[in-house]
Amino acid sequence: MSAPVRIFVPRETAAVSVGADDVAAQLASRAAARGRAIELVRNGSWGMSWLEPLVEVVVAGERIAYGPVTVADVDSLLDADLLAGGAHPLRLGPTTEIPYLETQDRWTFRRCGLIEPLSLEQYRANGGFAGLGKAFALGPAAVVKELTASGLRGRGGAGFPTGIKWKTVADAPGPQKYIACNADEGDSGTFSDRMLMEGDPFTLVEGLLIAGFAVGANRGYVYLRSEYPLARAIFTQALVVARNGGWLGRNIQGSGFDFDIDLHLGAGSYVCGEETAMLESLEGKAGVIRYKPPLPALQGLFGKPTVVNNVITLASVPEILARGGAAYAALGTGRSRGTLAFQLAGNIRRGGLVEKAFGLSLRELIEQWGGGTHSGRPIRAVQIGGPLGAYFPDELLDTPLDYEAFAALSGLIGHGGIVVFDDSVDMARQARFAMEFCALESCGKCTPCRIGSVRGVEVIDRIVADENREANLALLQELCDTMVNGSLCAMGGMTPFPVRSALKYFPSDFLRRSAAVRKVAGAKR
């Protein structure tokens, strides 16, 4: 009897959402029925979501990919000698040679898809904990310096330099400090936090450890949204495995450094992704935002100095330390250094995660990786950066992916989510939705956001209904000014971005429509 053939089928939300669990079960039962021994491994996803469920077979030490595989394909795959890497219409060749993946700059996601997510052994064998080892050798101050040199900026959306934030917390007086990791990934079009926590959770654990070591904190909190049950299950398990392996708790690996992590669940509130609302929620309260200052770096969780970083920011740290800040800073453009895990979403042919150095154009990403729209119709609008991000028309798609270039166009890269719409989109409806969503999710603390969003929906309805059109257009602009300038946080302050971009680039969509179209828009109320 020969050794069992190793087969990888991801256990990751996107893959499972299109049948990966069923495919795994079918592979196991059909292989057994044929008397073939297989060893089924549930890895994370490589991020090629359009190929999910992606099945990989290890043949002569190389992973050969097939996808997208359905339950109905399993017999024909086994007939085609899948277990020896046989030819089949779904065969994609060696996984790492698939152009979508081969052309990426994988730093933060270097192990995602490659390893078994909960295997500490595989994590270490593939470079895991090298960054932490380096941190222990360098000492806290030098770690902060290395981070500053890398040019890493907050990947949650705000783009604040991570090294400066860490230095502020490190220099803050007081014995008790915290690391609060924002895993409340609420922006539509984004899933990189989830993919990392499901596919390579120890990287986040390591990032938290390094952050704690650098700033002098011994406790970390991960605030995970409740819409991610699989990430919750995997990350919960990862914390147990890390603790049992001596990577959390007292005197970690004999370093004298103590650190532990609590996982807290959000409860379906978008605004809790705003850092101060998240801190309130972590304290057990309603997610109502706080005035700033004081900065969370000085008075954050429970009033103590706190590093608040997004999952991807923290997960980028281990590899930056392992390879050196200068190597990371060598990638990118302008003040946008290193890589970002872009997420191609919505109406796109090849949706998924693409980690690339900053500087390529939006069009390159959408066309070369994304392959255009899923529907095959022309692209009309692209929303970048979640529900607070601007809608770009075709003529702006050559904008380089760089924080400052987007800011100059009143847009944002945010958390790197890119949502493509084809020419069937009604941009007045999208603008209305931006206001509707703000009304629904506003924490209610400040008036421009709480009331402005409700009035925004009404004014857009009047414009579309052709009531006092010019006066209402002027009123909408004024309302947007009030929200931008008068809101306390980005929720109200940036909701006007999608609204104004829709008005600016797609004005014809706001012209009087047939009664039928209005009725549909009205029914959403």
Place this chain on the structure above:
Amino acid sequence: MSRTYDAAGAAQIIDAFGARPELLVQILHAFVERYSYINEEAVRQIAATLNLSRADVHGVVSFYHDFRTAPPGKRIVKICQAEACQSMGCRELTEHAQRKLGVPLNSTTADGEVTLEPVYCLGNCACSPAVMIDDRVYGRVDAARFDELLRKSAERPQ
């Protein structure tokens, strides 16, 4: 399987969190997991045990979408309404679901079988439109697949 509220069981949950007020959001999650919703007695008991006012607890319960205050149907079906899913037809899918179930969003079928709700992003944006039935996420859901998923979910033991 959710149970009917009982003061002793509820006390156990609060105890398991050390009756710490800063864990209120996590405690409320545990209540929803066990009892499927948070009733008025639970609010009173939590407030008394954590030394908070009922208004404090009510404020937190009513702030978050997850903390329902009425019993849901046997199955909870959530359809993503956010932008990525909009670009792939979630509005049409939602209309189909409402017709199929005979109820609007945010309501439960008359037979108490299904609660239909909106959700704003399930993080499955490369496989839109996305639907969640209880704790399972499904991608690329069109009308036919929705009907099939609904049928299959009814066959699963609750």
